[in-house]
Amino acid sequence: xxxxxxxxxxxxxxxxxxxxxxxxxxxRGLRGALIPILHAVQEEFGYVDQPDIAVIADxxxxxVAEVHGVVTFYKDFRRTAAGRTTVAICQAExxxxxxxxxxxxxxxxxxxxxxxxxxxxxxxxxxxxxxFGNCALGPAVQVAGKLHGxxxxxxxxxxxxxxx
Amino acid sequence: xxxxxxxxxxxxxxxxxxxxxxxDEVAERISAHAAAASGDVEIVRTGSRxxxxxxxxxxxxxxxxxxxxxxxxxEDVDGxxxxxxxxxxxxxxxxxxxxPWMKRQQRLTFRRVGVVDPLSTxxxxxxxxxxxxxAALAMAPADVVETVVDSGLRGRGGAGFxxxxxxxxxxxxxxxxKFVCCNADEGDSGTYADRMLIExxxxxxxxxxxxxxxxxxxxxxxxxxxxxxxxAVATLEDAIERARDEGWLGxxxxxxxxxxxxxxxxxxxxxxxxxxxxxxxxxxxxxxxxRAKPPIPALEGLFGRPTVVNNVLSLATVPTILxxxxxxxxxYGTGRSLGTSVFQLGGNVARGGIVETAFGIxxxxxxxxxxxxxxxxxxxxxxxxxxxxxxxLPVEQFDLSMDYEAFAAAGAMVGHGGIVVxxxxxxxxxxxxxxxxxxxxxxxxxxxxxxxxxxRGVETIDRIVxxxxxxxxxxxxxxxxxxxxxxxxxxxxxxTPMPVRSAVRHFGEDFxx
Numbered sequence: 001x002x003x004x005x006x007x008x009x010x011x012x013x014x015x016x017x018x019x020x021x022x023x024x025x026x027x028r029g030l031r032g033a034l035i036p037i038l039h040a041v042q043e044e045f046g047y048v049d050q051p052d053i054a055v056i057a058d059x060x061x062x063x064v065a066e067v068h069g070v071v072t073f074y075k076d077f078r079r080t081a082a083g084r085t086t087v088a089i090c091q092a093e094x095x096x097x098x099x100x101x102x103x104x105x106x107x108x109x110x111x112x113x114x115x116x117x118x119x120x121x122x123x124x125x126x127x128x129x130x131x132f133g134n135c136a137l138g139p140a141v142q143v144a145g146k147l148h149g150x151x152x153x154x155x156x157x158x159x160x161x162x163x164x
Numbered sequence: 165x166x167x168x169x170x171x172x173x174x175x176x177x178x179x180x181x182x183x184x185x186x187x188d189e190v191a192e193r194i195s196a197h198a199a200a201a202s203g204d205v206e207i208v209r210t211g212s213r214x215x216x217x218x219x220x221x222x223x224x225x226x227x228x229x230x231x232x233x234x235x236x237x238x239e240d241v242d243g244x245x246x247x248x249x250x251x252x253x254x255x256x257x258x259x260x261x262x263x264p265w266m267k268r269q270q271r272l273t274f275r276r277v278g279v280v281d282p283l284s285t286x287x288x289x290x291x292x293x294x295x296x297x298x299a300a301l302a303m304a305p306a307d308v309v310e311t312v313v314d315s316g317l318r319g320r321g322g323a324g325f326x327x328x329x330x331x332x333x334x335x336x337x338x339x340x341x342k343f344v345c346c347n348a349d350e351g352d353s354g355t356y357a358d359r360m361l362i363e364x365x366x367x368x369x370x371x372x373x374x375x376x377x378x379x380x381x382x383x384x385x386x387x388x389x390x391x392x393x394x395x396a397v398a399t400l401e402d403a404i405e406r407a408r409d410e411g412w413l414g415x416x417x418x419x420x421x422x423x424x425x426x427x428x429x430x431x432x433x434x435x436x437x438x439x440x441x442x443x444x445x446x447x448x449x450x451x452x453x454x455r456a457k458p459p460i461p462a463l464e465g466l467f468g469r470p471t472v473v474n475n476v477l478s479l480a481t482v483p484t485i486l487x488x489x490x491x492x493x494x495x496y497g498t499g500r501s502l503g504t505s506v507f508q509l510g511g512n513v514a515r516g517g518i519v520e521t522a523f524g525i526x527x528x529x530x531x532x533x534x535x536x537x538x539x540x541x542x543x544x545x546x547x548x549x550x551x552x553x554x555x556x557l558p559v560e561q562f563d564l565s566m567d568y569e570a571f572a573a574a575g576a577m578v579g580h581g582g583i584v585v586x587x588x589x590x591x592x593x594x595x596x597x598x599x600x601x602x603x604x605x606x607x608x609x610x611x612x613x614x615x616x617x618x619x620r621g622v623e624t625i626d627r628i629v630x631x632x633x634x635x636x637x638x639x640x641x642x643x644x645x646x647x648x649x650x651x652x653x654x655x656x657x658x659x660t661p662m663p664v665r666s667a668v669r670h671f672g673e674d675f676x677x
Contacts, residue, residue, distance in 0.1 A: 031386075031467070034449035035432055039391075066450075073451040074432030076391050092353030093548055093595070094584045097511035098539065130435060130602070132392050133356035134181050135584065136216040136509060136516025145394070149184035 016045065020052045024059035034060060034070055038077055047078040083118040083125035085163040087111065088142040091128045094135035103139045104128065106153040110160065124163070171206045172250050174198070175223040175230065177278065179212035179363050180395040181356070186238055187220035193241040194222070197250075205250055211364015213278035214518025215265055217539075223260055226252035232260040265515070265534060270496060272504050273481045274357075274520045277364035283402055285410050288367045294412065296483030300375045301420045308379040309335050312482060314490035316502030321347055321438075321475030322550065322579040322655070324501075324568045327482075330472060333462035334380040337470035342382040344373050344424075344472045345447065345465070346479055348389040348396070349431050349438040352551025354582030357506040357518060358476035362389070362396040365480075366403035367412070370426060372479035374417060375486055376472050377424040385426040386466070388443050391433055401428050435606040439654045440473045442608060453608045454654045475580070477506055498524035501567035501578075511548075511584035512538045528562030531585060542587040546671065548595075550579020552602055553659035555666035556592065575666060577659075592671035596664045597625045603660040614657025617648045621664065628675050638675070641668070 023040045027033050037056055042048055048071050057067040071077045089095075089104050104115070107126060113119050115128040134140040137149030143159045151159070176191040177183075191207060198205035215221060221234035222244075231252040233244055247254030260266060271277075280287040288294070300308045313328030334342060346369065350358040362369060373385045389397050404426055407413045415423040429447055431437055437446045441455035444466050465471025481503065485493045494502045501523035507530055509516045514536035519525075531537070531547055538544055546556045555576035557564070564570055571578045586595075600621035607614045621644055627637045645661035652658040668675060 030427075031384075032429070032447050032449035035446065036429070039430060039432070069451055070449070074434050076431075076433035093552060093598070094354045094511040094582075096595075096598070097584060097586045097590065129392060130606075131351060131353045132180075133350060133359040134184050135354045135356055135511065135582070136513065137181055137184055137219070138511070140184065147180050147184040149181065 016049070017051060017055050019044070020055045021059060024056045028059055034062070034067065035074075038071060038074075042077060046081045049079075083122050085123060085144045086125045086127060086142075087160070087163070088127040088129040090130070090132055090134070090138065090140040092131045092135075094131075095138035095140055098138045100139040103141075103151065103153060103156065107156060110157065124160070171204050173206050173208055173225040174250065175208050175210050175225070177212040177219065177221065178209035178282070178395075179219075179278075179360060180393070181216055181360070182212050182219040182221070183395075185219050185235070189238040190220045190222065190236050190241060193238045194245075197241065197245045201250065208281050210280060211277040211282050212360060212518075213260065213266070214274065214360065215263070215515070216517040217515045218257070221257075221260075222249075224249060224252050228252075229259045229261055232257040232263070265517075268534075269519055269521050270504050271520045272484045272493070272496075273368075273477055273506055274361065274365075274518060275484070276368065277361060277518075280365065282364050282366055282399060283406060285367070285406055285412075288365075292487065293367055293483075294371060294418075296486035297371050297375055297412070298418065299486045300378055301418060301422065305335060305379050305381060308375065308486065311490045312379070312485060315485045315493040316490075316497070316500070317478060317481060317485060317493070318501070318568065319475055320477035320481070320505070320580065321440075322352075322577065324578070327474060327478050330462055330474070331376065331380050333460070334382070334470045334472050337463050339470050341384070341467075342380055342470045342472075343466045344376045344380070344382045344385040344474075345444070346373055346385070346387040346476055347438065347440060347443055347473055348387050348393075348476045349443060350390060350393075350476070350580070351435040351438045352553075352580055352582055354510045354548065354584035355508050355551055355580045356510070357508050357581065359393050359396050360518060361476055361480050361506075362393070363399050366400045367407060368480045368483055369400070369476055370403060370407050370412065372482040373426060374413065374424050375482050376474065376479060378417075378422055380470070380472055382472065383424055385424060386447055387426065387428050388431060388437070388447055389428055390431040390437075397428060397430055404428065434608075435602075436608045436656055439656060441654070443473070444471070451608070453610050454656075456653060477580075496522035498522070498565065498567050499569055501569065505566065505578070505581050507566065507581045507583060509535045509583050509585070512540055512587050513585040514539045523565075523567040525566050526562065527557065527564045527566060527583070528559075530566065530583060531562065535583075535585060538585060538587040540587045540589075542589065544585055545588045545590055546586045546592060546595075548584045548586070548663065549582070550577045551582050552599060553577075553655065553662055554579045554582075555662050556595065556670060557666065558670045561670075575662070575669075577662065592667040592674040593625060593629050596667040596675075597622055597629075599660055599663040599667075600625065603656060607656060611651070611653040611657060613648045613651040614653070614660070617644055617652075617657060618660060620644060621648075621660070625664075625675075631676075634676075638668070 141151040218234035223230040437452040442452040603618035
């Protein structure tokens, strides 16, 4: 019987630096290309890794610190991979007026992690979001990219069940 | 009722709010029946009418008009079809345009939303699209600017600055390159009209931006659209492609010789990027740090060039002004708040949705007559108007007229027209604390009053609520609010005190230990 292996830190896939360079070179002609490049890298790899930053900086002829500063300013850019399913719960005023804070507490208990964290088994990442623009049908929750309205704790359990 | 010409057209929204409560599944179920009806039924995916409590709202075209059914659950479809839904029969809401909620509105900016297929250029033209652009192209650019000035249109993003005056400044600026930027970073909770317009009638925004570009002499446009709105991003990108194919964008727009092109830039989850100078920094690929003004963006904006920065609703209202004339638009409204405004009812409200009506309607009419009170059935205690930086108002102020001046006089703001309703269970001290927490999390950090003040605000409210030197700390809180209002670089720090002060003023009992 083999012992259970604890997942090691993700090793950069071979060729990642090359692919990041390709993405950056393809988009560098856009005005204000850095943010579109970061979105594209994250779309392909799921997160922006530290070595990616130096590659992008090189292509755009920026200091590594400048690119690092942009990556860390924006909440969207992840520094590690997300879990298999991302659950994002709106915590803004309109959803708060119909119980979004209580729903979030329920989600944290059920899923077993806090906002901004991923469960130990890598299944679910829980995020707080400030407004999906679904303010008349709150609480609003996005599960694996799909938006749901009027989400009760029972409904959230069902959505989590489907996602697992 | 008698069915309209064959095939019968059935309309199901594709708006993300409607889809969040099952519109896609309903459309799928109807498709199955349509397939069985072998070509006699055509399903059209539209935007939403904005009657969000009725979503998914299905409409069927009949000789008398569109008959509505809603809210329709996927499992209701079989029964509705059996009862004759495709002929407009069975238990329905009646004609959608005759519903009191719709009839009481004056839809100008939102006239096509929920009516047309958002990506059909033929539908767009058939419902009056491009008329504004054609009218503009037949005029001198300066006359287009003056038409917008005369219409009285003011910035719908919240600041309420006259749109035409801003355009005049950009037109007068001498530069080889100018930009038109649309601020679609609709981060305020309780506001969703930008999203619904982009998802439901994107060509209107494209047309409005093209008119703006022609008026000021700009050749490139950018829409800064938030990443939290993936459906809007997809719809707008698709619409821009189609507009290029139609010659509505490109080097020679509608044969006029005028050239303009438009690009979407997706935000990255920073609330501050809804502030115009921060948005410009972000468009340039930088951290969204607020710029000091002056220089104003109209003279030194994107990449230092003269730039029009307008909200989605301001730009989307321009085509109707050009098509129907400034006087017709300015005939709506009251005082210096002319035209219509797109109000958005949200939160704990029975009938939430889009109410486009002339300025001057009262807050109470919106919350009670349109909104029907709370969805929980408990009494309304507070409403927040104008987003997270707007004031909390008690029921006693429901006779306030919805216009820029009346709200400013009451220590509040109309903002982007969002109205969030809270019932009697709300803890207003917690909401005031949240306003500071949000500011602390989202501040760009450039100026001290906002960066540090927000954190001190959270601490001060905690002391007040826990009963630690309550009277003294209320003085500190007021002092802090005054400093943030006067000393912050932009509206984020400058307006965070508004919800806080209004909560203390109107709901002081919640701040007792």
